[in-house]
Amino acid sequence: xxxxxxxxxxLLDLIxxxxxxxxxxxxxxxxxxxxxxxxxxxxxxLIFMCGLPQYTALELIDLxxxxxxxxxxxxxxxxxxxxxNGEELSILIMGLDVLRTQITDPVKEQLAKDLQIRLRQLVExxxxxxxxxxxxxxxxxxxxxxxxxxxxxALNISYLNxxxxxxTTRRILPLEVFQQGDEFLLLTWCFLSRANRTxxxxxxxxxxxISVTLPDSISDTNPVLLPGNAIVTIKFKxxxxxxxxxxxxxxRIVAIDQVSMIASVEVWDSEWILRNVLANAxxxxxxxxxxxxxxxxxxxxxxxxxY
Amino acid sequence: xxxxKAERLINLTMALLAAQRYIKKSQIFAIVAGYSGNxxxxxxxxxxxxxxxxxxxxxIEVGGLDPFFDDEPGYRIKQTEYALSxxxxxxxxxxxxxxxxxxxxxxxxxxxxxxxxxxxxxLGIENDATNYVDAPFxxxxxxxxxxxxxxxxxxxQSLVFEYPNQSNQLEEREIQPxxxxxxxxxxxxxxxDVAKDAIRVFKVARIAPECKVRGKVGAFKLPIDxxxxxxxxMLQDVPQTPVILxxxxxxxxxxxxxxxxIKHDVEWDEIQFSENNRSQTIQEILWYGPDVxxxxxxxxxxxxxxxxxxxxxNG
Numbered sequence: 001x002x003x004x005x006x007x008x009x010x011l012l013d014l015i016x017x018x019x020x021x022x023x024x025x026x027x028x029x030x031x032x033x034x035x036x037x038x039x040x041x042x043x044x045x046l047i048f049m050c051g052l053p054q055y056t057a058l059e060l061i062d063l064x065x066x067x068x069x070x071x072x073x074x075x076x077x078x079x080x081x082x083x084x085n086g087e088e089l090s091i092l093i094m095g096l097d098v099l100r101t102q103i104t105d106p107v108k109e110q111l112a113k114d115l116q117i118r119l120r121q122l123v124e125x126x127x128x129x130x131x132x133x134x135x136x137x138x139x140x141x142x143x144x145x146x147x148x149x150x151x152x153x154a155l156n157i158s159y160l161n162x163x164x165x166x167x168t169t170r171r172i173l174p175l176e177v178f179q180q181g182d183e184f185l186l187l188t189w190c191f192l193s194r195a196n197r198t199x200x201x202x203x204x205x206x207x208x209x210i211s212v213t214l215p216d217s218i219s220d221t222n223p224v225l226l227p228g229n230a231i232v233t234i235k236f237k238x239x240x241x242x243x244x245x246x247x248x249x250x251x252r253i254v255a256i257d258q259v260s261m262i263a264s265v266e267v268w269d270s271e272w273i274l275r276n277v278l279a280n281a282x283x284x285x286x287x288x289x290x291x292x293x294x295x296x297x298x299x300x301x302x303x304x305x306x307y
Numbered sequence: 308x309x310x311x312k313a314e315r316l317i318n319l320t321m322a323l324l325a326a327q328r329y330i331k332k333s334q335i336f337a338i339v340a341g342y343s344g345n346x347x348x349x350x351x352x353x354x355x356x357x358x359x360x361x362x363x364x365x366x367i368e369v370g371g372l373d374p375f376f377d378d379e380p381g382y383r384i385k386q387t388e389y390a391l392s393x394x395x396x397x398x399x400x401x402x403x404x405x406x407x408x409x410x411x412x413x414x415x416x417x418x419x420x421x422x423x424x425x426x427x428x429x430l431g432i433e434n435d436a437t438n439y440v441d442a443p444f445x446x447x448x449x450x451x452x453x454x455x456x457x458x459x460x461x462x463x464q465s466l467v468f469e470y471p472n473q474s475n476q477l478e479e480r481e482i483q484p485x486x487x488x489x490x491x492x493x494x495x496x497x498x499x500d501v502a503k504d505a506i507r508v509f510k511v512a513r514i515a516p517e518c519k520v521r522g523k524v525g526a527f528k529l530p531i532d533x534x535x536x537x538x539x540x541m542l543q544d545v546p547q548t549p550v551i552l553x554x555x556x557x558x559x560x561x562x563x564x565x566x567x568x569i570k571h572d573v574e575w576d577e578i579q580f581s582e583n584n585r586s587q588t589i590q591e592i593l594w595y596g597p598d599v600x601x602x603x604x605x606x607x608x609x610x611x612x613x614x615x616x617x618x619x620x621n622g
Contacts, residue, residue, distance in 0.1 A: 134489065
């Protein structure tokens with residue numbers, strides 16, 4: 001969208017927003033619309049000149065913004081917000097889908113469902129069923145985690161480390177819950193490692209609030225990379241059946257040739273790659289280092305001896 | 308001093324919104340502040356302005372002033388087409404919508420989410436902030452094509468991209484995107500493959516990076532009965548199969564979490580669970596290597612043994 005058009009959109013949205021927030025500070029208005037105070041002042045000055053044909057004092061939009069606070073006295077016919085556009089509606093409908101995957105309260109679930117029906121009525125009929133967010137995995141402890149996030153309190157968790165096949169306990173301060181690829185992740189401040197750590201929520205086996213509050217100074221962004229063992233580069237060949245695995249480890253791939261289907265990944269946890277190769281048996285073949293290939297084959301032989 | 312474009316567009320919007328009947332172009336030039344210059348210049352200005360307002364989603368109606376005469380068309384904006392109408396939205400509903408918008412904190416859609424929220428908050432309804440504070444989680448999308456796929460789907464504009472075929476060779480496809488869906492965190496584009504004249508499903512992560520739009524906005528219409536969920540095989544009901552495994556004591560914690568223990572001895576526990584995704588179950592079993600043995604069903608056991616044999620050969 002070009003600049004004058006983006007500005008027109010903002011001007012049309014400013015008037016009903018101020019009407020519903022009479023007396024709002026210019027600084028807050030600028031923050032709300034993501035522009036500078038100088039730009040908002042220029043917008044208000046421009047709105048002051050707009051109105052209905054004849055353009056006498058009676059037909060102009062009337063507002064006051066002296067002393068840093070804004071009030072609309074006469075919005076003329078721009079008192080209502082513009083209707084939601086296709087992208088905005090889609091985002092809300094899908095956002096409600098997301099909420100519905102995790103809501104446990106039947107009243108809220110029904111509320112979300114009814115709202116989706118109402119929003120879908122605003123979309124062109126054929127596109128109403130064109131977007132969907134579905135997930136059958138309910139996240140355990142999501143409410144406890146989010147409550148702790150809001151109150152900035154700590155949690156004691158027991159966590160399943162699938163690579164090591166062991167359960168550990170940690171004291172964490174939950175910072176952010178997000179979905180990346182097919183995993184729900186929890187970014188935390190970990191008391192044990194005194195650094196940011198990310199945990200897969202599906203592998204949290206217990207979660208109990210404890211009375212330690214997060215100091216304001218702890219950052220909730222820029223997670224620190226996990227330290228640990230030396231980084232190893234593993235080169236392997238894969239086939240179509242392992243494409244999902246390749247897609248899930250995009251950020252670890254350091255080289256890939258999609259034609260010959262050979263990729264290299266950097267890993268700090270050798271157990272993680274060994275188990276993944278086993279899990280994709282027949283679809284991933286380790287080319288280097290050769291000791292890794294031998295280890296996978298050896299585990300497969302031991303597993304076969306169980307039958 | 309010439310009037311700024313934004314000011315002219317606001318004045319035009321207000322004039323067309325106020326119109327009880329269609330207003331002719333000549334009247335618009337005469338009464339709306341901002342139109343100046345010769346007739347051709349004003350014509351061009353007006354054509355651009357109409358396009359701009361339509362790009363903002365404002366519906367400008369065009370109609371004749373007199374149904375019996377083929378005269379110059381007139382223009383107006385209906386208040387019902389312009390304004391957001393969510394009658395009787397309650398504070399609880401508004402709060403829920405605010406939380407729904409917050410799931411999109413990812414930069415891809417944060418602007419649209421913000422603007423949707425702002426429009427809702429302009430309805431003058433008190434937010435019930437005590438009930439809902441934040442979304443249960445935020446969606447982060449790192450795929451570079453996603454924004455384009457989404458906007459082309461909403462704008463009904465064709466897409467051209469390369470996608471791996473059965474032999475993993477990239478093949479150019481022209482698709483009319485009908486919808487976008489997420490299932491367990493993976494995104495799928497559903498659309499009509501123009502060459503094959505059939506609806507196909509594409510995994511967004513597999514679409515090659517240089518995806519482009521082709522042709523005009525609004526170039527096609529969706530089938531009236533289109534429902535994306537019918538095209539996603541993973542959403543269809545699949546019968547559950549009981550699985551019985553032996554797992555080594557104190558091991559295979561991931562499998563233990565979803566199973567019930569039915570027997571045990573000194574070295575092994577026997578567990579049972581139900582599955583409806585065979586390839587995922589095989590992967591989970593293989594993950595634990597020598598610490599798990601399949602007891603039943605027989606076809607699962609055969610599949611796991613075959614995979615292990617394949618793997619054992621590669622040492």
